[in-house]
Amino acid sequence: MRMKTRLIHGGVDGDPATGAVSVPIYQVSTYKQEAVGKHKGYEYSRTGNPTRFAVEQYIADIEGGIRGFAFGSGMAAISSVVMLFDKGAHFVVGNDVYGGTFRVLSKVFNRFGIEATFVNTTDTNAIKAAIRPNTKAIMLETPSNPLLTVTDIAAVSEITQDQNLYLIVDNTFMTPYWQNPLELGADIVVHSATKYLGGHSDVVAGLAVVKDQALGDELHFVQNSVGAILGPQDSWILLRGMKTLGVRMEEHEKNARRIAAWLSERKDITKVFYPGLTSHPGHDIAARQGRGFGGMMSFDVGSLERANQVLSRVKLFTLAESLGAVESLISVPAQMTHASIPAERRAELGITDGLIRISVGLEDVEDLIEELERALS
Numbered sequence: 603m604r605m606k607t608r609l610i611h612g613g614v615d616g617d618p619a620t621g622a623v624s625v626p627i628y629q630v631s632t633y634k635q636e637a638v639g640k641h642k643g644y645e646y647s648r649t650g651n652p653t654r655f656a657v658e659q660y661i662a663d664i665e666g667g668i669r670g671f672a673f674g675s676g677m678a679a680i681s682s683v684v685m686l687f688d689k690g691a692h693f694v695v696g697n698d699v700y701g702g703t704f705r706v707l708s709k710v711f712n713r714f715g716i717e718a719t720f721v722n723t724t725d726t727n728a729i730k731a732a733i734r735p736n737t738k739a740i741m742l743e744t745p746s747n748p749l750l751t752v753t754d755i756a757a758v759s760e761i762t763q764d765q766n767l768y769l770i771v772d773n774t775f776m777t778p779y780w781q782n783p784l785e786l787g788a789d790i791v792v793h794s795a796t797k798y799l800g801g802h803s804d805v806v807a808g809l810a811v812v813k814d815q816a817l818g819d820e821l822h823f824v825q826n827s828v829g830a831i832l833g834p835q836d837s838w839i840l841l842r843g844m845k846t847l848g849v850r851m852e853e854h855e856k857n858a859r860r861i862a863a864w865l866s867e868r869k870d871i872t873k874v875f876y877p878g879l880t881s882h883p884g885h886d887i888a889a890r891q892g893r894g895f896g897g898m899m900s901f902d903v904g905s906l907e908r909a910n911q912v913l914s915r916v917k918l919f920t921l922a923e924s925l926g927a928v929e930s931l932i933s934v935p936a937q938m939t940h941a942s943i944p945a946e947r948r949a950e951l952g953i954t955d956g957l958i959r960i961s962v963g964l965e966d967v968e969d970l971i972e973e974l975e976r977a978l979s
């Protein structure tokens with residue numbers, strides 16, 4: 603089955619009990635047992651719920667894994683994955699991963715004896731140099747935020763396979779529609795489903811997928827023990843959003859390509875970061891490992907003052923954190939998502955004061971360009 607068909611027919615097709623075409627919201631906590639331990643596969647909704655199971659099976663199908671798990675947020679998914687590991691474990695992590703991932707590893711899991719070293723994952727030598735005898739996993743995002751840096755997943759998976767480590771990839775930016783890390787050698791894929799998968803700025807959710815049965819059993823053990831599950835209502839909203847992932851991603855990308863090309867022709871924009879541009883340093887790898895480039899980009903307008911001027915002038919671009927929704931969103935990383943990083947460190951990473959990030963939505967691209975034109979001039 604091709605991806606667009608899998609997005610419609612993947613996972614659980616409707617409700618076997620009633621024939622309902624959409625999986626119903628099973629708003630239930632517990633299930634009647636005919637005799638002790640004799641039941642229809644569900645005992646208690648922390649352990650399993652049919653609506654949650656539908657979204658779990660669905661993400662497993664479209665990511666090319668065998669088992670999926672739905673959590674109350676992307677951070678709950680990432681944290682539950684980290685809880686697969688023991689005290690004393692060491693992780694090598696991308697130095698430009700989502701701020702919440704950095705925070706949970708360096709301020710929460712460090713308290714439980716799990717260590718992390720943050721490196722530039724586009725540099726396989728830097729990864730190798732950070733590996734220690736107690737390293738258990740490499741965790742990365744590609745493309746990353748906000749500079750859309752591209753890491754070669756297959757190249758990193760050679761290291762993890764060679765050294766018996768797990769490779770964990772956060773696939774939030776690309777979505778399974780464009781990129782399938784499990785097929786490139788990753789062991790675990792995580793998502794903030796709050797973003798493109800939900801797609802409508804109306805649900806906070808997280809997903810994880812594995813391709814190994816034993817690892818799936820272990821992650822289910824953590825999910826059931828810790829209990830950071832996604833509720834049935836939110837599972838249903840997420841399922842509904844994901845059905846249109848294909849058409850949405852095609853449009854996000856079409857609009858993003860157009861805007862990136864338009865921005866890169868302007869003399870008053872110092873830099874445009876979009877992996878779909880052939881000038882982007884990660885373009886060739888992105889083209890090889892994915893089927894598209896997504897709808898996220900950033901560009902440098904030169905100064906903090908000019909960035910603020912643009913923000914104050916745009917109306918169709920909503921000033922907000924988050925990304926991946928039908929409406930275009932705009933943010934200034936240095937003052938918002940990355941404000942907690944010291945200015946010096948931001949400069950090292952290339953997150954300048956004039957950097958603007960946009961999540962290109964599904965409006966008519968001509969309106970978006972007209973508005974950017976007005977805001978920039």
Ligand SMILES: *Cc1c(COP(=O)(O)O)cnc(C)c1O
Nearest residue numbers: 675676677700772774794796807
């Ligand atoms: C938003 C985000 C997260 C965290 O997800 P939540 O649903 O907000 O908890 C993790 N990774 C990436 C890449 C994100 O953009």
